[in-house]
Amino acid sequence: MTRSRSSRSSSKRSASRLRPWLGWALKLALVGLVVLAGFAVYLDAQVQEKFSGRRWTIPAKVYARPLELFTGLKLTKDDFLTELDALGYRREGSASGPGSVSVAGNAVELYTRGFQFYEGAEPSQPVRVRFSGTYVAGLSKGDGSDLAVARLEPLLIGGLYPAHHEDRILIKLDQAPPYLLDTLVAVEDREFYHHHGVSPKSIARAFWINATAGQLRQGGSTLTQQLVKNFFLTNERSITRKATEAMMAVLLELHYDKPDILEAYLNEVFLGQDGQRAVHGFGLASQYFFSQPLSELKLHQVALLVGMVKGPTYYNPRRYPERALERRNLVLDVLVEQGVVSAEEAAQAKQKPLGVTKRGSLADSSFPGFLDLVKRQLRQDYRDEDLTEEGLRIFTSFDPILQLKSESALTETLKRLGGRKGIEDVEAAMVVSNPETGEIQALIGSRQPRFAGFNRALDAVRPIGSLIKPAVYLTALERPSQYTLTSWVADEPFSVKGQDGQVWKPQNYDRKAHGTIFLYQGLANSYNLSTAKLGLELGVPNVLKTVERLGVSQDWPAFPSMLLGAGSLSPMNVATMYQTLASGGFNTPLRGIRSVLTADGQPLKRYPFQVEQRFDPGAIYLVQNAMQRVMREGTGRSVYSQLPSNLTLAGKTGTSNDSRDSWFAGFSQDLLAVVWLGRDDNGKTPLTGATGALQVWTGFMRKADPLPLDMPVPNNVTLAWVDAANGQGSAAGCPNAVQMPYIRGSEPAPGPACGGDAPADSVMDWVRGWLN
Numbered sequence: 001m002t003r004s005r006s007s008r009s010s011s012k013r014s015a016s017r018l019r020p021w022l023g024w025a026l027k028l029a030l031v032g033l034v035v036l037a038g039f040a041v042y043l044d045a046q047v048q049e050k051f052s053g054r055r056w057t058i059p060a061k062v063y064a065r066p067l068e069l070f071t072g073l074k075l076t077k078d079d080f081l082t083e084l085d086a087l088g089y090r091r092e093g094s095a096s097g098p099g100s101v102s103v104a105g106n107a108v109e110l111y112t113r114g115f116q117f118y119e120g121a122e123p124s125q126p127v128r129v130r131f132s133g134t135y136v137a138g139l140s141k142g143d144g145s146d147l148a149v150a151r152l153e154p155l156l157i158g159g160l161y162p163a164h165h166e167d168r169i170l171i172k173l174d175q176a177p178p179y180l181l182d183t184l185v186a187v188e189d190r191e192f193y194h195h196h197g198v199s200p201k202s203i204a205r206a207f208w209i210n211a212t213a214g215q216l217r218q219g220g221s222t223l224t225q226q227l228v229k230n231f232f233l234t235n236e237r238s239i240t241r242k243a244t245e246a247m248m249a250v251l252l253e254l255h256y257d258k259p260d261i262l263e264a265y266l267n268e269v270f271l272g273q274d275g276q277r278a279v280h281g282f283g284l285a286s287q288y289f290f291s292q293p294l295s296e297l298k299l300h301q302v303a304l305l306v307g308m309v310k311g312p313t314y315y316n317p318r319r320y321p322e323r324a325l326e327r328r329n330l331v332l333d334v335l336v337e338q339g340v341v342s343a344e345e346a347a348q349a350k351q352k353p354l355g356v357t358k359r360g361s362l363a364d365s366s367f368p369g370f371l372d373l374v375k376r377q378l379r380q381d382y383r384d385e386d387l388t389e390e391g392l393r394i395f396t397s398f399d400p401i402l403q404l405k406s407e408s409a410l411t412e413t414l415k416r417l418g419g420r421k422g423i424e425d426v427e428a429a430m431v432v433s434n435p436e437t438g439e440i441q442a443l444i445g446s447r448q449p450r451f452a453g454f455n456r457a458l459d460a461v462r463p464i465g466s467l468i469k470p471a472v473y474l475t476a477l478e479r480p481s482q483y484t485l486t487s488w489v490a491d492e493p494f495s496v497k498g499q500d501g502q503v504w505k506p507q508n509y510d511r512k513a514h515g516t517i518f519l520y521q522g523l524a525n526s527y528n529l530s531t532a533k534l535g536l537e538l539g540v541p542n543v544l545k546t547v548e549r550l551g552v553s554q555d556w557p558a559f560p561s562m563l564l565g566a567g568s569l570s571p572m573n574v575a576t577m578y579q580t581l582a583s584g585g586f587n588t589p590l591r592g593i594r595s596v597l598t599a600d601g602q603p604l605k606r607y608p609f610q611v612e613q614r615f616d617p618g619a620i621y622l623v624q625n626a627m628q629r630v631m632r633e634g635t636g637r638s639v640y641s642q643l644p645s646n647l648t649l650a651g652k653t654g655t656s657n658d659s660r661d662s663w664f665a666g667f668s669q670d671l672l673a674v675v676w677l678g679r680d681d682n683g684k685t686p687l688t689g690a691t692g693a694l695q696v697w698t699g700f701m702r703k704a705d706p707l708p709l710d711m712p713v714p715n716n717v718t719l720a721w722v723d724a725a726n727g728q729g730s731a732a733g734c735p736n737a738v739q740m741p742y743i744r745g746s747e748p749a750p751g752p753a754c755g756g757d758a759p760a761d762s763v764m765d766w767v768r769g770w771l772n
Contacts, residue, residue, distance in 0.1 A: 056168060056267065058391030058599060059161045062374055063154035064398040065441075065594070066117070069129060070149045073136040074707070079401050080108060080129065086155050086400060088291030088357075098124045099296045106131045113293065115153035118395060118595040118603050122151050134705060155400050156287070158366035160375060161277060162388040169283030169294075170391075170599075173263045177297045179340065180282065181262065183306045186338040187331055189223040193258060197224045197249035224249040227265045271305065272312045279312075289317065289356045299341065300349040303331040304356075317356045324354060368452035369445030370398050373572075373592045376458070381605065391599030396592050397439035399432075402704060406430050406442045406673070407449050409699035414447060417695070420686045422679075429456035429676045430696065431575040431590075435667050437609055438579055438588030454680075457571045462661045462678060465565035465654035465689065466526045466635075467574055468547070470581060470623055472535045472563055473523045475546045477619045480743035485520040485622055486727035491530035496560050504560050506532045509655070509688075518727060520626040524634035526653060528564050535563035549614045551576040551587050565654060574665055575674045581623060582650070582667040584711060585615030617714040618743045624650050624711055625741055627666075635690050636666065639698045648708040651697070653689030660684055662692030668706035673697055713741070720747040730754075 067083055069075075081103065089101040089110060101110040107130045114124040126142030127150045139147045159167055173181070185192045191199045199222050221229070228248045252261065272279040272288060279288050285305055286294040297305075307327040308315045317324035332346040341349075374396060378387055386392065410428055417423050432442035445455035454460075476483040491514040495505040506528045508514070513529060514521075522530035535543050540558040547554065547567075556567040569577070572590065580587045588611050596604045627650035630636045635653040643649070651666020662677040662685060675693040679685060685692070713719070721737050723730045727748065730737040734754035740747075 056170070057162055057166075057389035058170065059159040059167055060378075060387045060390070060392040060394055061156055062158045062160065062371060062394045062396060064157050064396060064400050066115075066154040066395075067152045068149060069127070069136060069139055069152070071136055071139050074134060074705075075131075075136055076134050076705075077106060077108065077131040080131070082404070083152070083155070083401060084108075084110065086291070087153065088287075088293075090292070090296075095126060097296070099292060106137075112150065113153050115151075116597070116601040117151070118597060118606065122153070125150070154395065157396075157398055157400070158368075158371045159277075160371075160378075160387045160394075166278045166280055167284055168267055168279075168281040169287060170267050171263075171281070171283040171294055173259055173266070175295050176266065176282075177295055177302060179299050179302045179335070180266075180294075180297070180306070182338075182340045183302055183331065183335060184223070184262075184265075184309075186340055187306050187334055188226070188309060190338070192223050192262075195222055195224075195253075197251075197253040198222060198246045221245075222249065223265050224253055224261055227261060227268060228252060230268050230270060231264070269309055270312055271308055272316065291357045298349075298352075299345065300328065300332075300352040301355060303335070303349065304328040304354060307331040317354045318358075321354055328354070367398070367403060367443075367450070369449060369455055369457055370396075370403070370440070370443040370592065372445065372452075372455045373440060373443055373458060377591065377593050378596075392604070393597040393599070393601070394593060395595045395597070397434070397437075397441055397594055398592065399441040402432055402671075403442040405703040406432055406444055406700050409703060410444060410447065410449070410696050413696045413699050417687070417692070422684070422686050425679050425681075425683065426677050426685055426687070426692075427456060427460075427680055428696070429460055429571045430700075431457050431571050431674045432700075433575055433579060433590055433672045434670065435579060435582035435672045436670070438583075438590050438611075439594075440590055440592040441671075443592075456676065459570060460676065460678075460680075461568045461570050461573075462676065462682075463565055463656040464567065464569050464574060465656040465661060465663055466528075466531075467569075467577075467652055467654035467663050467665055468543075468563065468565040468567065469523055469526065469531050470627060470652055471546045471550060471577075472531055472538070472543050473519065473626060474550075474581075474615070474619060474623045475538050475543050476519065476534055477622045477743075478546075478616060480618075480746035483519060484742055484746050485518065485626060485740055486722055486748070487519045488516050488727070489519050489522055489530045489534055491515060491517050491522065491527050492533075493529060494533060496536065498559070506560075506564060520629055523623075523626045523652075524629040524632075526630075526635045532560065532563050536560060547577065549587075550580045551589075551614075565656065571674050571676045574663070574676075575672065578665045578667065578672060578674065580614060581620065581627070582672050583611075584617050584714075585613060585620040586611045587614045588612075616716070618716040621711060621714050621717050622741055622743070624709070627651060628709070631666070636664070636694060638690060638694065639701070642698050642702050646708065647706070648710065649701070649706075650709055651694075653694055655688045655690075658684045659686065659688055662687040663689050664693035664697045666697055666701075667709065668701070669709050671701070671704055671706045673700055675700075716744050717741050718744045718747055721750065722748055723751070 084101050089099055092100045092102055095102050095109045095111040098111050098113045101108060107128060109128045111126050112124055115122045127147065128140045129136060130138035139150060141147045161167060191201055225245050228245050267281040267283065270278065270280055271285040274288060279285055282305055283294050286292055286297055290297065290301055304317060304324060307330065314320070315324045315327045329350050332349055335341045336343050336346045374394060378394065410430065414423065428444060428447040430444040431440065433440050443457050445457045446453060493513055495503050497503050508528050514527060517530060522534065540560060540562060543563060544556055544558060552569060552573050554567060556562050559566065576590050579590060591607055593607045595606045598604050628648060630652055631639055631649045636651050639649065649666055649668055651664060654663030655661065660678060660682055663675070665674045675696045677685065677687055677692045719739050719741055721730045721732055722728060722740050724736040724738045729748040729751040731751055731753045734751065
């Protein structure tokens with residue numbers, strides 16, 4: 001009895017001592033539950049706020065011009081196939097579905113992809129294109145009936161990214177290719193449709209596999225947990241972060257259904273790194289690795305991308321093709337095991353190569369020089385956050401085929417000139433536009449055009465040398481009562497004393513004087529003496545006004561040296577100036593953007609063609625004639641050693657003092673190109689305009705195969721026969737007789753007929769002139 005009472009007494013004392021601790025424990029537990037509940041409420045708000053609102057900031061996408069096909073289009077089969085390759089079209093035996101193409105002789109059959117343009121949707125359709133030489137000879141539908149026009153989807157050439165450089169192409173579930181959803185669930189989360197965010201079964205299975213293997217072989221995270229980690233959290237490895245992930249996964253599934261979660265996962269998952277750009281989502285990964293829209297992927301491609309989810313860097317198919325192939329085939333085995341595909345289908349898929357595009361090809365390269373131009377023009381109308389977050393779709397005039405040809409011409413020319421001392425330090429810039437529309441079609445900002453950096457096409461402001469001379473002669477030819485192409489000018493030494501007392505004494509490049517010459521010869525041969533003398537007669541301020549009317553706003557002092565190109569411009573400025581010369585005196589602001597759509601395809605802004613007549617077409621016609629003579633008999637004549645003699649071109653060489661800058665600007669009917677070569681430190685180069693920039697320009701024109709210049713004769717211009725030796729009126733058939741254009745009323749009186757070859761109308765013109 002004594003022992004029993006003692007035990008009871010001891011128990012009572014122990015209970016009395018534990019009671020306070022239990023109370024505290026209960027209170028702490030209640031506080032913990034309150035804190036946990038509060039934390040859960042906080043997480044719930046975070047989940048709903050971000051997941052229900054705009055989930056991603058999407059960079060603006062920039063597209064090249066769409067290739068429009070029609071009978072008579074100037075396009076070679078090889079160039080067409082190059083563009084199709086860039087767009088990711090698959091070469092197959094027959095064009096059986098969107099994105100496929102087959103080639104047979106001079107015919108190309110393809111199945112186009114649909115695309116949403118500014119004007120509306122372009123349908124996906126089978127098209128047959130037949131080529132003859134350098135032209136499209138026929139265009140027909142899949143049923144063989146004639147097709148007036150077909151438009152391909154434009155090439156995606158880059159994006160305008162936010163600071164974190166994330167990128168993605170948003171997709172809907174119904175845009176997913178066959179097998180993608182089943183493969184993703186089978187490989188990453190077999191219980192996806194049965195759990196509520198966290199799967200105890202998957203956790204247990206992963207624990208068992210890892211324990212038996214003695215290493216980490218499998219994770220227990222569900223797709224929902226993976227989405228939460230990527231979408232809301234960091235990659236921190238801690239129990240707290242893992243617990244938070246699990247709680248948020250449950251909350252996410254509480255508010256949103258499985259398809260919504262799966263769609264978000266498809267767009268969020270990280271699948272690779274492209275330099276600074278992070279590749280998120282299967283939509284962008286499909287373009288990045290296969291140059292194809294996601295909807296076109298086949299089983300073996302789907303298996304590769306899903307396999308990469310486990311480790312995008314470790315299984316990168318470009319860097320580690322063996323690992324990627326092994327992982328892809330393992331995914332295919334899982335699909336057979338899960339009954340998603342048959343063993344035969346998996347075996348066929350395993351026979352396929354990885355099929356990823358080569359890094360650095362046209363299909364996955366950006367064009368930083370042109371994109372820089374686009375950004376600058378867009379910033380006149382949009383805020384930076386609009387461009388980097390709203391997913392705008394920017395449609396441009398960029399021509400990827402012409403860009404490749406310009407890059408190739410530059411690379412080949414610099415390589416050919418590589419033996420000259422100092423060439424290794426020479427940098428480059430080039431601008432290519434359409435003379436009729438003012439649209440920029442290609443742009444190079446560096447001798448390494450695929451590397452971003454200083455954009456010399458826009459920002460290298462350098463002395464333009466003799467490129468100024470057409471403005472001097474245009475100023476003169478606008479005064480037909482005083483000057484014509486056959487007016488006599490003196491190419492003799494002279495000097496001018498400036499207001500500061502300094503004496504300016506120009507010299508010709510060859511250090512010679514050429515006496516009395518025709519006005520056009522001064523431009524064709526780029527003589528400094530006659531040009532400067534003429535410019536001083538006209539007045540330097542008047543010549544500078546002509547430069548401004550040509551489209552270049554500059555603040556040059558009216559020094560005599562400006563007449564020979566001491567003023568500095570960028571290649572883009574020069575292109576603007578020559579655009580007006582090439583278009584018959586109509587000033588057209590150069591632009592690279594055509595239209596802008598919102599992320600969901602709604603029209604936002606259009607950039608229409610603008611034109612203003614700045615000069616009399618007759619005066620421009622005469623200047624063009626003299627610039628054609630530059631190419632035929634003057635400083636640009638070397639072009640016809642590489643180009644057809646019947647190809648009419650106009651242009652002008654330019655060289656600054658000590659050959660520090662090598663320029664050429666010239667145009668055909670459909671192409672204007674400006675090339676600059678020089679050193680960033682303004683050092684001397686071994687190149688003149690003719691031996692440097694002109695060689696790049698010629699190489700480009702040879703590849704581009706332009707249309708010959710064919711400007712119609714203006715109403716106020718007449719063609720007259722003159723003696724090539726003295727410029728006096730002559731007649732057809734006379735010795736030395738040549739035909740020259742004149743502003744009507746400024747032509748010389750016709751001379752007498754010679755021989756018996758003169759046409760009757762020429763004789764009558766002479767008679768009328770004699771009678772008058």
